[in-house]
Amino acid sequence: MDLVLLSTIAIILIALAFDYTNGFHDAANAIATSVSTRALTPRAALAMAAVMNLAGAFMGHGVAKTVGSGIIDAPKGNQGLVIVAAALFGAITWNLITWYFGLPSSSTHALIGGLVGAALAASQTVKWDGVWDKVVIPMIVSPILGFGIAYLLMVAILWIFRKRNPHKVTRGFRMAQTLSAAAMAFGHGLQDAQKTMGIIVMALVVGGYHTGDDVPAWVTVSAAMAISAGTYAGGWRIMRTLGRKVIELDPPRGFAAESTAAGVLYVAGIAYQAPVSTTHTITSSILGVGATKRLSAVRWGVAGNIVTAWLLTIPAAAIVAAVSYWILHAIVL
Template sequence: MDSFSFLLVAVILTALAFDFTNGFHDTANSMATSIATGALSPRVAVAVAGVLNLAGAFLSTEVAKTISGGIVEDSQVSLVMIFAGLIGAILWNLVTWLLGLPSSSSHALFGGLIGAVWVGAGGSAVRFGAIIEKIVIPAVASPMVACVVALLATYLAYVITRRAARRAVGKGFRAGQIGSASLVALAHGTNDAQKTMGVITLALISTGALSHGAGPPWWVVLSAGLAISLGTYAGGWRIIRTMGKGLTDIQSPQGFAAETSATAVILASSHMGFPLSTTQVCTGSILGAGLGRRLAHVRWGVAGRIAVSWLLTLPAAAAVGGVAAWVADQGDLGVALVAVVALAAAAAFYMLSRRRPVSPENVNEAPAPEPPATVKPAA
């Protein structure tokens, strides 16, 4: 069947590879605080997250429809553009994973697709209005909302339990974290697995295998859910350490407040079809939980590096996706060259990560302290 060409199969496999990186890149979103407080052991945490990511993939397809027909003109998108956009997203995910930065897999995907389509079909094929409404505004608002909600929830948690025995409070909140972390994992599957569903659906539409405006078939939903679930189980230990131990000192009431706040924001956005970044929401909620506890220490240097990575994600992935689209558009040799370079880069990132490995055994080690601020003496 012509509609299921070799290139289409390659695009689907590349999309599922991105979904896998999305899973291990974003495991920290649901489980970093539970691992940091000891509510769940690292291995159990990623197993629970993996199962619930798979379940969440079947709850909604509204975000998938936004991606497959929302940010670009699907009638002008080719398989080469989709392939190139996915390469841009995968490489940015690997760069930020190596650096331990919880950047947005979602924005990496959007950036890669926007750059590839812009180069391949021109600016008219990109729906900039939809990008502002569906991506940029939620990207700015969602971490702020999550931060404020988590700050208030943390403050109330400590006020309500201030007369209770500290040990009993900690035990109760750690038990609660199992439920709240599970809800974040379920919400993550609902939101993030749909992004790969949307990309595969866009590829099927571009070849005529599906009609314009169609939703994802059942096998797309299942394969996307399985890929993100397996990636989640692999565990992104470097990013888990940053979110669990690097941003602020998390106690169990804070972890429960952060996870509950993130779940509310993510599920509300999924219902409305906003493909926001679960990473940004969860990072914002952890920051809010740190600010909500009296005398808690927030490492603003780490927060600043994370914010810079957020600003760079969309344009950096777009640049890589655009270059990949230009090279891949030269023919089969160009597609092969892009694939070989991407595989070589992935292998190089993995080898670099082995120099200072982070594993379930050392993921809860305290990060190196930030150097104290220095004041230059007056002349």
């Protein structure tokens, strides 16, 4: 078995490991609000999220094509494989660091940062237009939309149900949260599983075992299963941060936040094929519904720590990926 084939297989396994960490790192995105409002028990929520992640992963490949061919140009052969491996090491490392500290950072931007850092370290082409159009602009716009739409939706809910029995309203929205949490988990599968598919396709193309940016069926199934398994493993540290530390949520606010975030993910993934961060979207939506309560109800210090992690994600993952590339280059090439 030659070195290129061995390297390609190893990178596919590393990519699936990243997908798994993505699942347990971002499990909180889909279910933190439902668990914190007691709409669902933790294990029931995780099981539901795992199933919906699996289903969402099969809904198109637009985001996968953006990640696989729209961010960098990786040369064929061992050097290209080293670049892809280094990018994955950068993303996985940042995922584990932020998971340890309970910070809901973006696995999406960790992966993009890893790709850019590894490519720059290897003196390869970065498609800056693609990075700007598909990553930077959505990174700015999606949290703004999440905050604004969630705020307006929550204001509408408060006005529509202002004369209803509060206990009945709470009970009704607790039931509705089962649907909104499922929609959020479906959107997470639609977005995040596709990013791993794109990386695996890139590795196959670089290794000389695939042409074009179409995603083989076995890649879709593998990525879907890996992220689903990771989601079921759970990400309790981040779940506590999103569900309780930013703001104490009630069922109506949980429903509004999840519904808003799911809608943003669907539009970005299907209409624009943009790899939007599920973490940024749900966090900003939670802040939006929290602001309708009163500004002081939001723990802005915690929110500030989250935003700091957001800003550090791409450069931090890029630095780790660059160092990983230099190490791997010295060993392999």
